[in-house]
Amino acid sequence: MALRLTRLTERFSWLVAVGGAMLAFTSVFIWLAQMPFSLELPAWQPLSLFVSPILFHADGISWPFALSVAALTLTMLLTAVARPVVANSYNWVGALTLGGLGLMAVTADNPLTLLLVWAALDMTELILQLVSVDGASNNDKVVTSFFTRALGTGILLWANIVSIAQGSSFNFQSIPSNAGIYLVIAAGLRLGVLPLHLPYSSESNLRRGFGTSIRLISAVSSLILLAHVPADSSTTFTPLLAAFAVAAALYGGWMWLRAPDELTGRPYWIIGLGALSVTSALSGNPLGAVAWGCALILVGGALFLASVQQVWLNRLLLVGVWSLSALPYSLTASGWLGKSGLFLPMMIAAQALIVAGFVRHALRPSGRDTFESQPGWARSVYPAGILLLIISQLLLGFFGWDGALMVGAWLPAVIASLLTVGLVWATPRFRIFNPIRAHWVNPASSRINIFYNSFWALYRTIARVGNTITNVLEGEGGIMWTILFLVIFISLLTQGSY
Amino acid sequence: MMNAPILWIAVPFITGVLLLFFLRERISPLIAGSVVTILALIALFIPIDTALLLGSISLKISPSIQFFGRSFFLSTADGPLLAIIYGLAAIWFFGTEASGTANRFVSLGLMIVALLTASIAVQPFLFAALLIEMAAMLVIPLLVPIYQKPGRGVIRFLIYQTLAMPFILFSGWMLAGVEASPGDINITIQAGTMLGLGFAFLLGVFPLYNWIPMLAEEAPPYVTGFLLWVLPTFTIIFGLGFLDRYTWLRTSPQLSGAIQFAGIFMVASGGIFAALQKHIGRMMGYAAIAETGLLVLAIGLRSTEIVNVTFLMLIPRGLELAVWALALSIIKREVYSLQFNELQGLARKYPLAVTAIILAQLSMAGFPLLAGFPPRLALWQELAGQSLMTSFWVFIGMLGLLAASTRTLAVFVMARENTAWKLTESWLQMTMLGLGVIGLFILGMFPQVLQPFIVNLPALFIHLGR
Numbered sequence: 001m002a003l004r005l006t007r008l009t010e011r012f013s014w015l016v017a018v019g020g021a022m023l024a025f026t027s028v029f030i031w032l033a034q035m036p037f038s039l040e041l042p043a044w045q046p047l048s049l050f051v052s053p054i055l056f057h058a059d060g061i062s063w064p065f066a067l068s069v070a071a072l073t074l075t076m077l078l079t080a081v082a083r084p085v086v087a088n089s090y091n092w093v094g095a096l097t098l099g100g101l102g103l104m105a106v107t108a109d110n111p112l113t114l115l116l117v118w119a120a121l122d123m124t125e126l127i128l129q130l131v132s133v134d135g136a137s138n139n140d141k142v143v144t145s146f147f148t149r150a151l152g153t154g155i156l157l158w159a160n161i162v163s164i165a166q167g168s169s170f171n172f173q174s175i176p177s178n179a180g181i182y183l184v185i186a187a188g189l190r191l192g193v194l195p196l197h198l199p200y201s202s203e204s205n206l207r208r209g210f211g212t213s214i215r216l217i218s219a220v221s222s223l224i225l226l227a228h229v230p231a232d233s234s235t236t237f238t239p240l241l242a243a244f245a246v247a248a249a250l251y252g253g254w255m256w257l258r259a260p261d262e263l264t265g266r267p268y269w270i271i272g273l274g275a276l277s278v279t280s281a282l283s284g285n286p287l288g289a290v291a292w293g294c295a296l297i298l299v300g301g302a303l304f305l306a307s308v309q310q311v312w313l314n315r316l317l318l319v320g321v322w323s324l325s326a327l328p329y330s331l332t333a334s335g336w337l338g339k340s341g342l343f344l345p346m347m348i349a350a351q352a353l354i355v356a357g358f359v360r361h362a363l364r365p366s367g368r369d370t371f372e373s374q375p376g377w378a379r380s381v382y383p384a385g386i387l388l389l390i391i392s393q394l395l396l397g398f399f400g401w402d403g404a405l406m407v408g409a410w411l412p413a414v415i416a417s418l419l420t421v422g423l424v425w426a427t428p429r430f431r432i433f434n435p436i437r438a439h440w441v442n443p444a445s446s447r448i449n450i451f452y453n454s455f456w457a458l459y460r461t462i463a464r465v466g467n468t469i470t471n472v473l474e475g476e477g478g479i480m481w482t483i484l485f486l487v488i489f490i491s492l493l494t495q496g497s498y
Numbered sequence: 499m500m501n502a503p504i505l506w507i508a509v510p511f512i513t514g515v516l517l518l519f520f521l522r523e524r525i526s527p528l529i530a531g532s533v534v535t536i537l538a539l540i541a542l543f544i545p546i547d548t549a550l551l552l553g554s555i556s557l558k559i560s561p562s563i564q565f566f567g568r569s570f571f572l573s574t575a576d577g578p579l580l581a582i583i584y585g586l587a588a589i590w591f592f593g594t595e596a597s598g599t600a601n602r603f604v605s606l607g608l609m610i611v612a613l614l615t616a617s618i619a620v621q622p623f624l625f626a627a628l629l630i631e632m633a634a635m636l637v638i639p640l641l642v643p644i645y646q647k648p649g650r651g652v653i654r655f656l657i658y659q660t661l662a663m664p665f666i667l668f669s670g671w672m673l674a675g676v677e678a679s680p681g682d683i684n685i686t687i688q689a690g691t692m693l694g695l696g697f698a699f700l701l702g703v704f705p706l707y708n709w710i711p712m713l714a715e716e717a718p719p720y721v722t723g724f725l726l727w728v729l730p731t732f733t734i735i736f737g738l739g740f741l742d743r744y745t746w747l748r749t750s751p752q753l754s755g756a757i758q759f760a761g762i763f764m765v766a767s768g769g770i771f772a773a774l775q776k777h778i779g780r781m782m783g784y785a786a787i788a789e790t791g792l793l794v795l796a797i798g799l800r801s802t803e804i805v806n807v808t809f810l811m812l813i814p815r816g817l818e819l820a821v822w823a824l825a826l827s828i829i830k831r832e833v834y835s836l837q838f839n840e841l842q843g844l845a846r847k848y849p850l851a852v853t854a855i856i857l858a859q860l861s862m863a864g865f866p867l868l869a870g871f872p873p874r875l876a877l878w879q880e881l882a883g884q885s886l887m888t889s890f891w892v893f894i895g896m897l898g899l900l901a902a903s904t905r906t907l908a909v910f911v912m913a914r915e916n917t918a919w920k921l922t923e924s925w926l927q928m929t930m931l932g933l934g935v936i937g938l939f940i941l942g943m944f945p946q947v948l949q950p951f952i953v954n955l956p957a958l959f960i961h962l963g964r
Contacts, residue, residue: 044872046952046953049880136915139908140912147901150865162886462770486705486706
């Protein structure tokens, strides 16, 4: 806000933005001194109707997410210096706002608070994107994305209605097990992968910097919900949903491995890791859900924000392999602690595909700039940003939250690692693993189009029925029809009362 | 010594008459707005029937007056209610100039509000039906321009409102019989049916609401919005009075079930039909139907929170409709009709008006952070304790409204490439829309600001709160 109001020159604007983000990042470490702690806003009244307060809570579950969001925001700003459209304070304001709202989302302690923060995030994203995109079809994508996420918000609301109907109150601690399934669906809808590609052209610098913030903060603000799914939330739908999530993980992993470049593959990265997070939640392992979520934002953030070609930095990105490995003391060590049952082999395969894809994209960067045209200070600041995310991944393996310093289930992790090595070896040698060409990505979006077309066909059918009813009731004989309906209703109601 | 019915009924009515005949177009909204604001402030800060000492002057507002053998009575408990009504009316009247609506809107609007206030105050209270009918008649000159033939929506509106009156008066006569012999189930059912029909016509319960979208298509949006706010608001208050007065109505599970059934139908059908519209005025009509359905559901609650939930809903409703109708009026001046194909890409030309429309729509869909969310949440919580199926249909209705708002947004932002953003709204329009939008956010984030208004309202309906 200060940036927009004061209208400083670009250089000062950037400094102020980075200062703000750095302050937020540092303050997240200060939280550790007094964790857990809460911040409660004035209660809604009348109290007899609004039992849940608006409450933010920092604890061993929300802290890693908070650190990830703060680190991503700071990195986005630090790496902005290496991108051609550096002087755009509007995007920095957007990134800072999203970062702030992301922090609020991950610390939301009850569904009411989360609903409010989600709404703020959705509105912010909607405005930022509508202002920055052009053309009817791009605007349409923005609106579709907004609707999908709003639908997710609605499902969370429904989860709470179900919860209240069963005598529980409006908070995460007492959500009944059969409402847990709705939390998973809500998180899935809000992951931010629909529509599949952001409304920016492939050449746009917004796609890498600001686009990464939008995509990843959206995803993490949804995944926090999975950390609150009750461990015993098994219903008749759970195996079906788990099968769907495993299929999504495999699909995401496969498409990610074969994506022509990391930005085109970004939605599949989110689908893959998001699905692993969902399966962890469904298998009664909320810590695993948090771990995969943090990997999504920290490991993915480092890769997607890396816009400059530098050999040593590309190699450093490979620290992400360790973070994704689920080996002891890594960020995702708690990833396989749940009871995955028969789905475990497929989940391990999905993990291996994701990691192998990460290795390929980290070592074969395409479309990145070089440092040659950058000023001296930018050459220092830019790597610092990427390093920040890499160090954060390592730190989270060792301290600060409930899943730190964990040996975890090492056997699946070792199998996944071996499979990853095999895939990395096989990728350049077998044609099937070769990346699909950029223009081949279209069939995926045409599949989505088939889905949209089917949806519109259904909509048009309902609209025709609706129009017929409306024409009858509003036409010349409308009053007669109305009275007929009325008589039918009254006779039905009076029969019911005898 | 002042008199409450004169202050809150006669003064606005006479002001309306004077404005109609004597004042110029530009200043009449300002005068009407100021008058109702002052009335709202008096209602909020000066208790009725209580002596106040201002220095050496003793000030007291007496509660009643006799008029043609009928009594008009406004008690201390009516104060917050009057403040709400006149406060919301002020929003409408101040917005008139920005909406470009004709002068007679404020004058007739003042008279309508005065008559409807009289419907709350009149005793015997059954005469309220007559006053509501008179108010409905006064709406007609607002809806139909002079020397123009009325449309089918207007005629149907008048027919339905007029049909409501005999049903309610007849049910009042039968209710006396029910009280005399409460065991007679036949009279009870007949009286209940009559009463239900009367309110069904007044509120536009399914399928009696078809005049609403028709009217929203053919009449000026600002006037339609005002009508959709003012009539259901007073009808609901009138209905609460009925429920409060007759024990058998309150305790009848059949009636409660019928009310809930009607409410569900209104919410679900209103939401679904809104999602299917291609005319944004009709969409407002269906959204208002869904909103009225929520109010009907609220008064059908088997809970001690009926009054709180109902009034929590009534206040944002006034603001949502005012913002939506004002923004529609601004856009209507630019386009031939409010069909989707005429509105494509207008977001870049009228960003504030479009923002206001979308936020008002989202608020009516119960989108968090906006004014409509807290009351819907409260209602949902109460409903969930009674029936999950009812909650589900409300959810479907709200989903329909959300889809409608998303479609509207998609049409408004469908601009050609390289179309620049610009502000076409006037300063007055921007100010009014801006204030409205801020109001939507304040009520959505801090609903406790309404607490001073609604905390004492249960005293008006002493039996319902128990």
